[in-house]
Amino acid sequence: MDLEKAKKRYIPMSETMFYILLSLQSPNHGYGIMQHVKEMTNGRITLGAGTIYQSLGKLDGDRLIEAVKEEDRKKIYQIGELGMEILRIEAERIAELYNNSEGLR
Incomplete structure (x- = not known):
């Protein structure tokens, strides 16, 4: 898949996809990804087996x-x-959202 097609398909990205890609900066398997995402988000996001393996199949x-x-x-x-x-690209998009919303506090 080329970059333009990937941008249309994945941007904006779900939190699940974002954290899966983020956690795969180091090699890992499905269960390891699940644990890493849970740790990174302090338990806020708990990925189920069906979600992780479906997402890995799509990303692969x-x-x-x-x-x-x-x-x-x-x-x-x-x-x-x-x-x-x-x-x-997605991290830059999220940073822009954050920067544009700073005055809301």
């Missing part, structure tokens, strides 16, 4: 992540170049 199919190896029947994924670019 669109080439935002890639399976890098398999250990004990667990696929290990890592964010790819396209996924990093999409994550960066």
